Amino acid sequence: MNMMLKKQFYENTATESKLPDADGIRQTVGEPFLENSRISCREIDVFYGQKAAINKVSLDIGSNEVIAMIGPSGCGKSTFLRCLNRMNDTIDSCRVTGSILLDGEDINRTDVDVVLLRARVGMVFQKPNPFPKSIWENVAYGPKIHGLAPKKNDLDEIVETSLRRAGLWDEVKDRLDELGIGLSGGQQQRLCIARTIAVSPEVILMDEPCSALDPIATAKIEDLISGLREKFTIIIVTHSMQQASRISQRTAYFHLGNLVEVSTTRQLFTNPRHQLTEDYITGRFG
Amino acid sequence: MMTFCGSGIKVPRKPVEKVIRCLLAACAFVAVLTTVGIVLSVVFEALHFFHKVPLSDFVLGLKWSPQTAIRVDQVGSSGAFGAVPVFAGTLMIAMIAMLVSVPLGLMSAIFLSEYATRRFRAVVKPLLEILAGIPTVVYGFFAALTVAPMLRGLGRFLGLDIASESALVAGLVMGVMIIPFISSIADDVINAVPQSLREGSYGLGATHSETIRKVVLPAALPGIVSGILLAVSRAVGETMIVVMAAGLSANLTANPLEAVTTVTVQIVTLLVGDQEFDSAKTLAAFALGLLLFIVTLILNIVALQIVKKYREQYD
């Protein structure tokens, strides 16, 4: 009996996640499409086994912009992010449909080389995850495996530039041989950013990079992101609306696997067009 | 009628509880007694032995032929209790076993935990573990009666002279026995490496094998090393395979195709059969036992300590 009830409950919630479809939320309001887009996603669906995690998301991302993804937890923003460098491939039950064009090439096709793709689209994760190696080794890891720098000098150069860009050089230049794990949380996360930019990607994905950090470390990383914008396109998932408003030009709001609204950051936070967005940014839920 | 202090409720009787607790404590104490028993039984006899044969002769001597020293007066002069060839043989066989089991066990664990489908793993893992459940006497039989003639034949074909009790045979079969031991420990530690490290590596565009070789294995290294230490301790203490497949006479040689003997083989040959309890020959077995106990104890303690540290790192 108990089991039956439970099952029914899950089925109800499952259908519930599809309900907004019928209400017409699926149509994203705002400006999801751009003229000169770097990445353009069309009708992306993601399934975990039978369960749909993302419904028909279509979105363009421009060059050298910082776009923030916000929304309540479990809304699919991280899942969407992971589609952009095919990190979802590492999850067995996960299935992604739709097209994702990066510079005009569909990266969601099975014949696309994920290694190459991930060299072009780097990723920074929620929890800082430096490898159990020295700081130098951590940053040099990417260039080494990709064969970007044949000589040790070149590698040193790359490590230094990347650490400088990540604003970590002055703090660690004297102890490049120490373990990356020995750094503080904020430094670890900047190390991970340095590690990512060492490969010179075109796009950087950031999955709540500051959620595990204290406010001071967070501020440093936010400064860093604003600076990185000159060279990279940055897509950042965040649970903090303040952070989104501080660092991004455009913001996308996700709700239960649907992309509800995409606008310029100022527009979205001052004058949301969708009721759900308004409810969320005014703190009625989330 | 029920009252709280009346006879309705059975109040636990203190003395009985105390007796039970003491009994349980006594059970736990058996473990301590066992250790004490091992130390006592081995140390006393070993000390007796070192009265007759100086420790330096035992540890540094190059000649081991205990059978000749039956009479007590013969012992001191003959110097037949130099254990170096015995240690060397033990080490050589253990090393061959490691050369077989470490690569095979490690690669099996890597494949099972990183590449294999769930179904494949569910079938193959228990199959590998069967290897660990087979009694060592069976391996010994297999080594002596199947592998040894096979290798001899192969050697003759290649123009090599392989002794029928060569170190190679015992080491090879012992290695097979240890494969599941290594693979199950490696499997555990590889699974304990956080997924976030793998994702970090994939996110930079590393291939699967690059991630394993350059991120997962270095991260799992302490655990793997301690697993290997435990495996070495097991190889050194393994008895039946070497008793049945390795040699009896102590040769000091670096050639794995020749017959060598091991500590455990010597203990068995010295103690099986009728014995005078006070002869140096019998006591020598206990000295070897003491040595074996100390070596394996150190290996185990170091390995367990590394594992503990490693667990703390990722908890």
Next chain:
Amino acid sequence: MTEKKKYNLHSVTDRVHSGLSRRYRAEKCFRRFGVCAIGLSLFFLVILFADIMHKGLPAFLQTQIKLAVFFDPELLPLENLETADFNALLKSSCRALFPGVKGRRSKKSLYKLVSDGAAYELRKQVLRNHKLIGTTQDLWLIADDELDMLMKGNIARNPTGRFNQQQLYWIEKLEQDGRLRRRFNLTFFTSGDSRDPELSGILGALSGTVLTLLITLMFSFPIGIGAAIYLEEFLKKGRFSDFLEVNINNLAAVPSIIFGLLGLGIFINFFGLPRSAPLVGGLVLTLMTLPTIIISSRAAIKAVPPSIREAALGLGASPVQVVFHHVLPLALPGMLTGTIIGMARALGETAPLLMIGMVAFIVDIPKSFNSAATVLPVQIYLWADSPERAFTERTSAAIIVLLVFLVLMNASAVYLRRKFERRW
């Protein structure tokens, strides 16, 4: 700066691209290594089993030879049947098969076809049934082990080998007359060790094993569980508990032969218990399996959620009551599983038993915990040392029996675990 420019000159994509095929080759290679490692390990397993099955299965059949035995009243005086010369009876029956055989050497080689044990069989039959005397009976008797090997194809049928021309002729004749057959080898399961392979069996070793394991179970199960309960439920965490923990973990990894030395030094030399006895063997194996049982029992106790203890304590139960009424019943399946696995290990253990002298040649089937006995793995070790080809076969057969027991024990452990596996 020029360095940096050079680095930017080629696009990163191109550089990555140029290395890709090499990296994918490395990937494939690495994967193949893994497959090979597993393949090789499984190959060893298959070879091991195939080899033992191939060698051992024939031992479950035994060659018998049909003799027309005339129970000659002259040879079998009724008044002292017990001491009658049954060997002579057997020999005369053999001669009756081939009446033309003359000369001592020829006769001797003829007798060699039948096992020495056949005389005992005749004696048994006559003692059971006196009416046989004076009659002629067609009896199937155990053939000699060499003939058995020949029939199974393990010895070549040419006169240069174990058999001479004459013997080979007789064997052919016997086959033509239908006087040779292969039947289930009951002897193997009903008799103890023997110098003659065709008369040897594993019953002695099996009963030794049963006696030894009974002792082991009797001691290790209660002590192991008691120790686990004490460590988990009553001992305060601290230096002493750490010490106990390290102690137990180390004992679990001490080589088994050291436990043999302990048994020899303490049980036999100090306490003066009898050598070669299942009692001492059982005690040594108890100490050896205890760590296994303690460790798995502790895991089983740990798996019982604290909420159950708190609930019982909240109802006013004493700690001892909580343990014996609530924790123990819930943890028992896990403890049993651990015990079975520990016993399976003890069943296959050989080395420590060699130390305490359970390695003697014992014909009688042990009846008590104090009588000299051997166990199945030691029997395997002893037979493996024997030069006769027939013993190799029997060794493999004994291994098969041992493995069957191990499989049964492990399967029951797995079954228990599956059945009582609980997720809280």
